[in-house]
Amino acid sequence: MNGGLHVTDAGFFIRRIPLELAAAWAIARKDMRTYYLKPNIIMSGLLFPLFMFLAFAVGRNAPPGTLIPGLIAITILFSASSIEPVSIPIERRVKTFDRLLSAPITFHTLVFGESLSGFLYSLGIAMLPLGVGIVFYQTRILHAVTLGAGLVLSAFCFATLGTLFAAYPTENVGEVMSLLNLVRLPLIFVSGVFIPLETMPVAGQWVALCSPLTYANDMIRFSYDGTTHFGLLHDIVFLGLFILLFQFVANRLYKKFNE
């Protein structure tokens, strides 16, 4: 599919960039129209993180408002990474995915476009806990710009993670979701969402460094209470690196499984 990348004519590739971006946006819009209101996506992207959060938050002594940053972080994780693991296996089954594979677009465009729909979905969903915090608990946002940047970076990072897992060549949504949950569920325990990083054992802190949720949570928490474990620049750089890594691996996997 990305045969265009082999073309030696650099001008050809540069001229294609706006075309590829437009195609990626078309893919994202198609997903929005088709999948955003599917019950299984609402379940896994919105209700699942909410109940997961309530299970851990209820009974704790912390004021509800202080739990909002953690709720936002895991909502973004689950909502951003839930669209593609549902949509792509379905599209494989009904053969519409072949339409994307046979179009004159690169695998980069396919991965970017698919990630874009998860990204936008999770940004919308994240407004719910954010709004609940403001309206019901009067939580104050100290650094709105940082919050915005944190939401954007983490949403795109987790959307790409979902696209990466959806590369697994199956027509069964459950298979992709099972694999994805093997990664997502442990992430919320090792990333400082429920257990502060400072109180985790040393081994746990090392594991936390490998989780993009750690940096997402750190940025979002900073936006609310002004404290950061790693520093903002560190968080931004690592989230950026995770995005690049996930995009690269997803691109390779789609290429490998579809040739």
Add this chain to the structure above:
Amino acid sequence: MFAVEAHDLVKEFGSLRALHKVSFSVREGETFGFLGPNGAGKTTTIRILTGITRATSGTATIFSYDIKDETLRARQSMGIVPETSNVYDDLTAWQNMIFTAELYHVGRAEREATTKELLEIFGLYGRRDEKVHGFSKGMKRRLTLAMGLVNSPRLLFLDEPTSGLDVQSNLIIRDVIANLVHGGVTVFLTTHNIEEANVMCDRVAIINRGEIAAIDSPEKLKKTIQSVQSVEVAFDRSAPESLEDLRTLASVNDARKEGDKIRLYTEDPAAVIEGVTSYAHRHSLKIISITTHGPSLEDVFIRLTGLTVNNERRSARD
């Protein structure tokens, strides 16, 4: 210029060799039929030519663009209509068309004008704003074909375009394909409907077990098996023993019952007509109709792909 050139295409899935050194070329403006039984390698060949699958070895070009190294350029000039009507059920007909046009980088004004025109041609414009999940099989098929044309392709891959369709959809699709061909579009057609290939194609390739068994125009292919001429006869009453009796007539190679008629395969139709006339006279049968037929493309197909199976059955019986 060739629209499609395939050289020694080999495709292996593990230890299974699906294609074995498949080579052919399709001239620009030609309607090329690709026939073969299920599992012969038709779809694998199309998937390689459209860049969805990579060949294990061999090369393929589309309008001189290598499908492996210049995939995007090659794809820009092609339209693909797969066997399955792969439309988005949750989108409207209009949205399906526009989305496909966007994937093929068709400009906004052009895609809206082309979409309107194609939906009108395929009789779907009145239902353009309805979600596709309410469409009939024929309507989805027509929409799939319209989506394959939205980028005004120079080469159209059609995989079983009219399979299992109602008469109206069939007529519309065949009419559109005829117009495309008239307009110079190259059509690469796979079909199980051999008569469809016979009527529509300039040349056909017959693929069997991953190898090309024959490539030529339908009429030339028929001439290669003149031994498969036939005499079709209908009597005023059916006698169960007639089929076996007629099979034993001189010059008859095979006999088959086809409805209320019996078809006798021969290299010498005149001798068979004489034999049938005598047989009818001896058994007091009245001949209602008797017709001679040259070999059909279906006969060629059976000869090249199916006789092995029959022989194996006969061998097993023997």
